[in-house]
Amino acid sequence: xxxxxxxxxxxxxxxxxxxxxxxxxxxxxxxxxxxxxxxxxxxxxxxxxxxxxxxxxxxxxxxxxxxxxxxxxxxxx
Numbered sequence: 738x739x740x741x742x743x744x745x746x747x748x749x750x751x752x753x754x755x756x757x758x759x760x761x762x763x764x765x766x767x768x769x770x771x772x773x774x775x776x777x778x779x780x781x782x783x784x785x786x787x788x789x790x791x792x793x794x795x796x797x798x799x800x801x802x803x804x805x806x807x808x809x810x811x812x813x814x
Contacts, residue, residue: 739776742767744785747778 743765750760766777779785 739767739769739774740779740782740785741789743776743778744782744789747782748786748789 746767747760747762747765750757750765754760762778762782766775768775
C-alpha cells in the first residue's frame with residue numbers, strides 16, 4: 738500500500754511541476770509514522786503509475802453510466 742502512496746504522491750508532484758519542478762523518483766518517499774518506516778518507490782514504480790492511470794481511464798469512461806444507490810443519496814426533507 739505504501740508504494741501506491743509513493744506513486745500517487747509522485748503523480749501529484751508531477752501534475753504540479755510548474756509550481757514545484759520535476760519530481761525525482763529516487764528522492765520521493767512517504768512515511769508511515771505509526772510503524773516508523775520510510776517507504777520508497779519500488780522497482781515497479783513506473784508500472785504502478787501506469788496501472789493507476791489505466792484505472793483512472795476506466796473510471797472516467799464508465800462514470801456516466803454509474804447510477805448511485807438510493808441509500809447513498811441525501812434524503813429530501
